[in-house]
Amino acid sequence: MDFKASIAQAIAQAAGLSADEILPYIEIPPNTDLGDFAYPCFRLAKVLRKAPPAIAAEISEKLQKPDFISKVEIVGAYLNFFLDKGVYAKEVLTEVLAAGEQYGKSNIGDGKTIVIDYSSPNIAKPFHVGHLRSTVIGNAIYKIYEALGYHCIGVNHLGDWGTQFGKLIVAYKNWGSKEAVEQDGIQELMRIYVKFHDEAEKNPALEDEARLWFVKMQEGEEEALSLWKWFYDISIKEFERVYNMLGVTFDAYTGESFYNDKMAPVVEELKQKGLLQESEGAMIVDLEEEKMPPCLIIRKDGGTLYATRDITAALYRKKTYDFDKCIYLTALDQNLHFAQWFTVIKKMGYDWYQDLVHVPFGLVSLDSGKLSTRHGHVVLMEDLLHQSIQEARRILDEKSPELENKEEVAAQMGIGAVIFNDLYNSRIKDVVFSWERMLNFDGETGPYVQFTRAKAFSILKKAGEIRTDVDYSLLQDPATAEVCKLLADYPAKIVEAAQKYEPSIVTRHLMNLAQAFSKFYHDNPILSSEDAVKEARLTVVAATEKVLKSGLTLLGIETPNQM
Numbered sequence: 001m002d003f004k005a006s007i008a009q010a011i012a013q014a015a016g017l018s019a020d021e022i023l024p025y026i027e028i029p030p031n032t033d034l035g036d037f038a039y040p041c042f043r044l045a046k047v048l049r050k051a052p053p054a055i056a057a058e059i060s061e062k063l064q065k066p067d068f069i070s071k072v073e074i075v076g077a078y079l080n081f082f083l084d085k086g087v088y089a090k091e092v093l094t095e096v097l098a099a100g101e102q103y104g105k106s107n108i109g110d111g112k113t114i115v116i117d118y119s120s121p122n123i124a125k126p127f128h129v130g131h132l133r134s135t136v137i138g139n140a141i142y143k144i145y146e147a148l149g150y151h152c153i154g155v156n157h158l159g160d161w162g163t164q165f166g167k168l169i170v171a172y173k174n175w176g177s178k179e180a181v182e183q184d185g186i187q188e189l190m191r192i193y194v195k196f197h198d199e200a201e202k203n204p205a206l207e208d209e210a211r212l213w214f215v216k217m218q219e220g221e222e223e224a225l226s227l228w229k230w231f232y233d234i235s236i237k238e239f240e241r242v243y244n245m246l247g248v249t250f251d252a253y254t255g256e257s258f259y260n261d262k263m264a265p266v267v268e269e270l271k272q273k274g275l276l277q278e279s280e281g282a283m284i285v286d287l288e289e290e291k292m293p294p295c296l297i298i299r300k301d302g303g304t305l306y307a308t309r310d311i312t313a314a315l316y317r318k319k320t321y322d323f324d325k326c327i328y329l330t331a332l333d334q335n336l337h338f339a340q341w342f343t344v345i346k347k348m349g350y351d352w353y354q355d356l357v358h359v360p361f362g363l364v365s366l367d368s369g370k371l372s373t374r375h376g377h378v379v380l381m382e383d384l385l386h387q388s389i390q391e392a393r394r395i396l397d398e399k400s401p402e403l404e405n406k407e408e409v410a411a412q413m414g415i416g417a418v419i420f421n422d423l424y425n426s427r428i429k430d431v432v433f434s435w436e437r438m439l440n441f442d443g444e445t446g447p448y449v450q451f452t453r454a455k456a457f458s459i460l461k462k463a464g465e466i467r468t469d470v471d472y473s474l475l476q477d478p479a480t481a482e483v484c485k486l487l488a489d490y491p492a493k494i495v496e497a498a499q500k501y502e503p504s505i506v507t508r509h510l511m512n513l514a515q516a517f518s519k520f521y522h523d524n525p526i527l528s529s530e531d532a533v534k535e536a537r538l539t540v541v542a543a544t545e546k547v548l549k550s551g552l553t554l555l556g557i558e559t560p561n562q563m
């Protein structure tokens with residue numbers, strides 16, 4: 001039922017106006033003491049030529065109060081409407097329970113395609129916690145858009161091409177061995193990569209050598225390519241372990257190397273369109289007009305760049321997927337890179353440059369400053385997840401020693417805590433890890449929401465069948481009303497999260513719902529109440545359980561039934 005529209009209708013009738021003139025100005029008061037809806041009468045002063053408070057009084061006198069309104073109060077120039085809590089609860093709860101798993105989902109995205117470029121780590125480097133954010137934010141955005149009916153294509157644009165692989169080949173030839181790489185995988189590749197940087201500081205000729213190897217890779221020279229492929233396979237195997245732990249999948253693993261044979265025609269097109277200029281031996285697109293440094297397309301030595309591959313990839317994706325939006329999840333420090341090459345696409349005359357969106361986020365830290373790979377101070381994603389699981393396990397041993405599948409629940413809880421922590425604040429803020437804060441059952445954490453949902457689940461299990469033809473007028477207390485309000489708002493939060501590319505809107509909402517449910521549960525005995533009351537309260541539990549589960553699933557967080 002559209003409460004707002006019906007209230008507008010009633011006011012319009014009392015004031016002798018049309019509902020269209022009233023509806024846009026009906027407000028939701030900042031707190032429920034002022035009612036559930038409010039109408040400020042200021043706007044009518046001109047038309048009706050009276051003081052606003054007098055208008056409010058007059059309207060309230062003539063008003064035919066709709067059934068679902070329990071009272072109307074005048075506060076100054078405001079008419080405040082209070083919903084009948086039972087009618088409201090019935091409206092919300094029956095809708096949630098009838099929709100079930102589908103509640104909050106919609107088809108507003110039907111027929112539209114969104115490409116989501118996320119995670120995209122650089123191969124031959126460990127999967128460090130800096131890539132966590134891109135991975136979990138991208139995964140949540142994927143699921144949120146999917147829930148709205150969009151066709152989503154998740155792309156892992158692996159950093160698997162570029163001069164760094166030339167460096168790695170030189171490093172391998174000088175300081176590596178087959179056995180060591182086979183044994184230690186990415187760790188060993190990183191060791192020799194760091195070694196390369198230390199040595200190149202003393203001996204710059206190594207850099208030239210590395211560039212030559214990369215040129216060989218581009219030309220398809222056999223030895224260069226087979227070494228590269230070997231590093232690639234080792235990396236992917238390690239990344240997949242992490243993706244499995246996080247429950248993240250992709251529709252395409254088209255990394256930068258995929259575009260090696262697709263760049264030449266794009267460079268040619270840039271030339272044809274008169275956009276390419278020579279500058280100190282390199283080829284660039286000048287962006288002075290846009291007040292940005294030039295976008296480098298071809299290096300002096302003939303090597304292509306990160307931007308060359310991004311431009312090529314965008315053209316490829318447009319052609320292949322005909323996307324309505326293509327979004328890129330990376331840290332904030334790549335802002336300029338995206339602004340530059342988006343502009344190149346615009347200059348090429350493609351108006352869909354407007355559908356390219358960079359979605360930046362803040363840094364991750366473990367109290368020890370920025371995490372980088374070049375000098376080896378890294379925190380590996382896998383270690384971080386294992387540590388979180390271990391901590392979760394310790395907490396479960398203490399709090400629920402009887403729990404049956406403790407291993408499994410510890411994994412769901414430990415990983416859920418990491419994801420939730422990452423998605424809790426607006427993405428542009430930096431994320432700090434603190435086990436104590438992340439795993440706390442009573443704090444604003446993933447485990448708290450998981451635990452609340454598991455509690456609801458266990459009540460339902462004990463209760464048996466849940467009926468929906470109950471006496472909703474028994475649900476009059478404010479805690480229940482608050483839960484209902486949050487349940488009712490859930491679908492709009494999903495839409496808002498999608499529009500703003502901001503999963504934290506869903507995360508925050510779930511936290512509010514979990515807290516409101518705890519208050520409801522604290523204030524209202526359920527299983528011990530007499531039948532009619534019990535049955536009515538169980539509908540609140542059932543609807544909350546559904547929405548908490550649905551919301552956590554959208555965020556990529558698992559929902560253990562027992563904790």
Ligand code: ARG
Nearest residue numbers: 117120121122157158159330
């Ligand atoms: N590999 C890059 C990095 O680790 C991220 C790639 C993001 N995607 C893109 N199409 N540029 O920083």
